[in-house]
Amino acid sequence: MSRKNLFADLPTPGGTAPPLARPLQGTAKPMSAIKRSVGDLNDRSRRAEEIEKSLMEGQAVIEIDTAIIEPSFVQDRMDGDVEGLKSSIAEQGQQVPILVRLHPEFPDRYQVAFGHRRLRALKELGIKAKAIVRELTDEQLVIAQGQENNERADLTYIEKARFAANLKDRFTREIIVAAMSIDRADVSRMMALVDALPADLVDAIGPAPGVGRGNWQQLAELVEKFPELPKVLDLARSLSALPSEDRFKKVISYLKPARLGRGAPDVLSTSTGSRLAQVKNSRAKLEITIDKKATPDFATFVLERLASLYEEYQASNEKEKEA
Incomplete structure (x- = not known):
């Protein structure tokens, strides 16, 4: 029809x-x-x-x-x-x-x-x-x-x-x-996006004026990889005093992995804000400094797992070559 x-x-x-x-x-x-x-x-x-x-x-x-x-x-x-x-x-x-x-x-x-x-x-x-x-x-x-x-x-x-x-x-x-006055492909993309996003999180963020499909799609991808959704929901709900588009930006920033910049030391933290290590990234090397006084058990854990992490990395590379 x-x-x-x-x-x-x-x-x-x-x-x-x-x-x-x-x-x-x-x-x-x-x-x-x-x-x-x-x-x-x-x-x-x-x-x-x-x-x-x-x-x-x-x-x-x-x-x-x-x-x-x-x-x-x-x-x-x-x-x-x-x-x-x-x-x-x-x-x-x-x-x-x-x-x-x-x-x-x-x-x-x-x-x-x-x-x-x-x-x-x-x-x-x-x-x-x-x-x-x-x-x-x-x-x-x-x-x-x-x-x-x-x-x-x-x-x-x-x-x-x-x-x-x-x-x-x-x-x-x-x-x-x-x-909707749009084609079937756009309708399908909209429906897939809504299915991928937790409804409670969208409700907490709000309509977010000015935020387009690409940014919402990025949010869906970040949420899929994030292991602790309740923390994301708590954050979004705690920002209710902010305009909706600002709530969206805060949630995106929270979900994005920390970037390692060259030059000045950076700090790696957990999703809750706890300090893990200081990182210095240059062209020649990457230095990770763990404060043994603050997290002695974590320093030992990293040392014990370093060899197995490298083996896992090599195995992953081999699979990619075979594919």
Whole structure:
């Protein structure tokens, strides 16, 4: 099924109104026109606004108590700061309506397709939400949600990746591709990345604005090699006062192995910060100095294992040559 067919002939609300107020009927622009209507725009924010206008054109705006509006059944955003948005709404009012549907399980409630940050800000302000109500299937909801959110510059890479991963158990790959507006290979990479990263660690780090796929992939590779994940989680959680992108940098720095620089002496430490040895690396030689007063048993251990380490090194080289 093409993306065009997925969006075509989206119905508008009609029939007898339920206990909650429904919008007036109107002629809606088919959702398949979204891509055509915004394809030539360069600014991502403007494209997102055009998507919203296309979805909402011809529909009545109504006010709904935020207490009866539920989030989408698929999370697309991590918790973040909405103070700036709250200030804007408090000063200027809600300029852009949110898009909702009647909740499929609870007839006296609504469910958001997009506008989650606006909804959160409105809830915290205690203001009713201006909303458009559309009849949307689950597939149409996630496509509208994904396409609008993917045009928002403030939706980070890891949030997009988690949104794609959250869809995989419920929707076909075709629906996910349409919702994400990216190709199958990118969707697969996102899903693989989310599978490789501990969910608790991602939650502790947060959305990390400005951190792209390459850096998240590096984190996944470092985590895979690190033997003590609970320590990484404890570190990330202890940094909650820092901005999310700074938490990411701190975790990456913690996981990276110590680099040996030429010239001035360096210090090798354990992951907990305990001093192991002083290292001096030059072009001709590498000197490792162990403080026998501080760690006498470790110095003896290294001496006893040095020969076997060299034999292991030789054996590894032989295997590589045979391969």
